[in-house]
Amino acid sequence: MNELITIQANTWYQRAEQKAVQYYASLQTRAMDHMYVQTLTTDFQLWKRNHVPRSWHSWLPRGSKTPDVLGYHQYIGWLNRTGKLDGYLDRSISYIYMRDLGKALDSPDTQARIEQTSADVKKYLLRYTGTKQGDPPDFMSLAGLYRWAQKESIEDAVIWLIDKLNRVSAHIPQEMDAEHAQRKLMKIIIGVVLHVMDELDDSLSADERSKRLDEAIRLGYSYGLTYPFIDDLLDSEILNTGEKEQYSRMIRTALLTGSVPESGEWDGENREFIQYVYSELREAFEYIRNSQPPETINIFFEQAYVFFQAQDLDRAKELSHPAYTNEELYLPVILKSSSSRLIVRSVIGAPGDESFERRTFYYGIYNQLADDFADMFDDMKAGAVTPYTYYLQYSKQRPDLMNPYELYWTVISYLIHDVYRSDARTRDIILNRAINGLKRSKERLGEIKYNEIINIFASGNREFNRLVQRMVQQADDVDFLDKLLRDQIITVLRTSRKEKDRFIDTIHSVRREINQQLQIPKAGEMPPVRNSLIDAANYSLQGDGKRLRPVLTWVMGVNEYGLEPAAIMPLLKSLEYMHTASLIFDDLPSQDNAPTRRGRPTLHQVHNSATAELTGLYLIQKAVEEQSSLSGFEATAVLALMRYSSQKAGEICMGQAMDLEARGQMLTLEQLNTICFYKTGIAFEACLVMPAILAQVNETEITALKKYAYHAGIAFQIKDDLLDSEGEISLLGKPVRQDVENNSSTFVTLLGHDGARRAMWEHYCRAVEALNDIPRDNAFLKHLLHYMVSRDK
CATH class of the missing domain: 1.10.790 (Major Prion Protein)
Known part of the structure; x- marks a missing residue:
């Protein structure tokens, strides 16, 4: 950085630091004189009238009346x-x-x-x-989010956001806390949207409201991305010291010049990850910059630089260093905690407000000290320097150190009486929050550990501490929705990750088992013609197929209906034989004329069309043979399954015939949905319904399964159409833009890319809603649906 840029950086930070110096000096004086004790004692006497029950038996713990127990x-x-x-x-x-x-x-x-x-x-x-x-709240689900987007007419922004969040999740390394990073990112997005919604009024047109919410979502993501990919990344051990310095220089240069520098050379195992992070942050930075009105752009850069510099100074501290001053410990805390919230206003270009900036500047350290108290032992374990970890480490040798717990109560007193003018409602909210935080810490740490910590930090004001701890023990109705949602989001993210891992493991393990069983053996002395037909069938079966249909049947049959894996293996083989036969016919020159399938030349390319046709017919007959060999089930159930299977096979043929007849014609959406269901949805339906028939479940559940399959199948086909128009042949294993060359009507040609994506998510939502009528654990079906719409091949 040249000299002028360095001067600008110093000016920005020194200007902010001067305000922090004045604020800290005021707090320090009040804390050392214990001015907060008498004031807050009076406040608690007023506060407890509404929060401490009068009868002794109501002081007992609520026990079973907590979110952890009730759900x-x-x-x-x-x-x-x-x-x-x-x-x-x-x-x-x-x-x-x-x-x-x-x-x-x-x-x-x-x-x-x-x-x-x-x-x-x-x-x-x-x-x-x-x-x-056990199900997450509706608004924490993708279906719930998309339904809200439809209400606000911002579907494209939410689809964009879902795609972005999926990629972020996929790229967060194991060394970083993925759930924590995702939660913070979502929290920032929600915060920015809340700021924008607070600025909206009834005079806005529906189009203008949608436009502003669309921008808020993109701005929220762009700003929120800095938490996982700057703060968390620099806090982690993924980058070495040299890489961290190089990365920090890039961030500073961007904030001070308004232009993202080139990424430079990155070697080693982090190269691909850094390239993704750099690309994503560059896009985010440029979106924020281009969204700023000229009169606020410099404010944004200044506040962002102050925030980053304060974070960087804090990050550089080492717990082994015994001589940090109180100012070195607390000034960055004041600056980063206030700047992080001030930035949001500048990000959305909201008008300046001196009272807002004053309140936000003073308020920040209150939240930061509360968070640092809650994270004290995690920070200690990581060797991170916070006011609490440093006080624990050096308070006995350093009597000059400011006690962060006393400063916390000082800030509370200052906020209530100096910033919010002794407003009774404000007092109630702030004291609620303080007591709630201590209650949560006590529950998390256990009473012994909690009391040990409190005795260290509250030893100078024992009478006031006894009052506080009585409130912690006795007070009721101090819970907060954001804490409940925070815990719920973390639970949902962790549960989702575990379910996703189980989903992937199940697919891989069942796929391996199916692959071992699929090959058709040659028996004894057989005519060469028959051998060549079996070879052709096995060639098609050996391709790198996903085997989703038999895997889905296995999950429903074994996990949900309790059927024996060995007993339903003939059904799994029959499904893959029929599916492979349908692909052979689809690929023929008389139909789709596809040169590759599953990453290899199609069967008619290796042999000829006649052999391919006969192989397809042979596999269909093998499927019937396998179904007829199902044993251990009631004969009526097996016959019902075979009848159903034949009907669906015929309907799939009808779907292909409709598709062929429709080529060169402009179809309506209704016609396209019908063809899609017959070609794709029926196959998904069969995978779900056939094990249900064997298990003899009731008709209501089968109806719900059919509804799920209908919408899931169309969503799957729309994704296929999107991949055909946008995907890469190296990922798909088959030619791209084949539908255009065949002059086929697709969801993309009919609705456009954006319209097709919206239609896909509409069917996604309807499929999810159908699952609510299925009285079973549907985690696999939900993840299957998510896979369908988020896959890249």
Whole structure:
């Protein structure tokens, strides 16, 4: 960086640091004089009237009335039944307006907005309290997110976001906490959207509202990406010291010049990952920069630089260093905690507000000190320097060190009385939050460890601490929705990752088993013609097929219906024989005229069309033979399965005939859906319904399975059409843009790329909604559906 840029960087940081110096000096004086003790003692006496029950038996722990025990849906229902939900939402939404939106609660306009938002959230929450135990809340699902997008007419932005989040998730290395990184990214996106929604008013047209929400989603992702791919990456051990320095220089240069520098040379195992991160961050940076109005662009760069520099200074500290001053410990904390929220306003180009900036600047350290207290032992284990870890390490040798716990209460007192003008509602919210944080820490650490820590940090004010701990023990109704959602998001992400791993393991293990059984053996002395037909069949079966259909049947049959794996193996083989036969016919010159399939030349290319036709017919007969060999099931069930299988095979042929007849014609969406269902959806339906027939499940469940299969099949076909128009032959294993060359109507040619994506997600949502009528664990079917719409081949 040249000299002028260096001067600018120093000016930006020194200007922010001066404000932090003044703020810290004021806090330090108040903390050392214990000015907060008497003030907060009076505040707690007023506060406890609404939060400490008067009868002794109501002080007992709620035990079974916690989210951990009841589960998310039941907990919301319990709050509603006991009349606690309104207060719960009021304090939760009020806190978000203070923390995330920088609002003062004594404003009539803010109070009205909080009341309306609380009412809207209540309606939304109560719609889904009956969801099956273990299922995530609707608004945490992709289907719920897309339904909201449809309501706001921002489907394209949400589809874009889902694709981005999928790629981020796929690229986060094992050395980083994937769930934590994803949660922070989603939290930032939600925060930016909330800021924008708070700026919207009823005078806006529907188109303008949609436009602003679309931009908010893209801006939220672009800004939020800095957390996993800058903060978390630099905090991790993935990069070595030299790489971290090179990476930090790139970030500084971008913020100080407004232009992303070239990535430079990256060697070793991190090269591919860094290239992805660089590309994604560059795109995000340029989107934010280009979205900024000229009058706020410099404010954004300045605040972003201050935030990064404060983070970098904190990151460089080492716990083994015994001589950090209080200012060195606390000034970066003040700056990074306030800058992170101030940036959001500049990112969305919201008008400046001196009172907002003042409140946000003073408020930040309150949240940061609370978070650092909660993460104290994780930080200690990682060797990270925070005010708490440093005090634990050196307080006995360094009597000059500021006690962060005392400073925390000092900040609370300062916020209530100096920043928010002794507003009663604000006092209630802030003290609720403080006691809730201590309650959560006590539950997480255990009473012995918690008391040990409190005795270290609160030893200077024992009487005040006794008061606080009585509130921790006795106070009720101090829970917050954002904490519940935070825990739920982490649970959903972890559960989803485990289910995804099981989904992949199941596919691989069952696929291996099926592949071992698929080859058709040659018996004794056979005529050469028959041998060549078997060779042709085995050639087609040996291709790198996904085997999704028999895998799906195995999962439903074995995992859901309890059928014996060996007993249904003939059914699995029959499904793959019929599917492979259909592909052989599809690929023929008289139909799709495809040169490759499953990464290899098609059968008619290796042999000839006549052999391919006969091989397809042979495989269909082998499928019937396998189904007739099913044993251990009632004969009526096997006959019903074979009848159903024959009907579906005929319908698939009809679908292919309709597809051939439609070439060169402009189809309607209804016609395309019909053809798609007959060609693809019926095969998915058969995989689900055939094991259900063997298990003799009720007709209601079979109807739900058929509905799921219908929409899943169309979603799968739309994805195929998108891949055909956009994909790479090296990934797909078959030619791309084949539909265009064959003059075929597809969802892409009919609806365009964006319209096809929207249609795919509509069918995705309908398939997910169909699963709610299936009284079984449907995790595999959900992940299968997600795989269908997110695959790259």
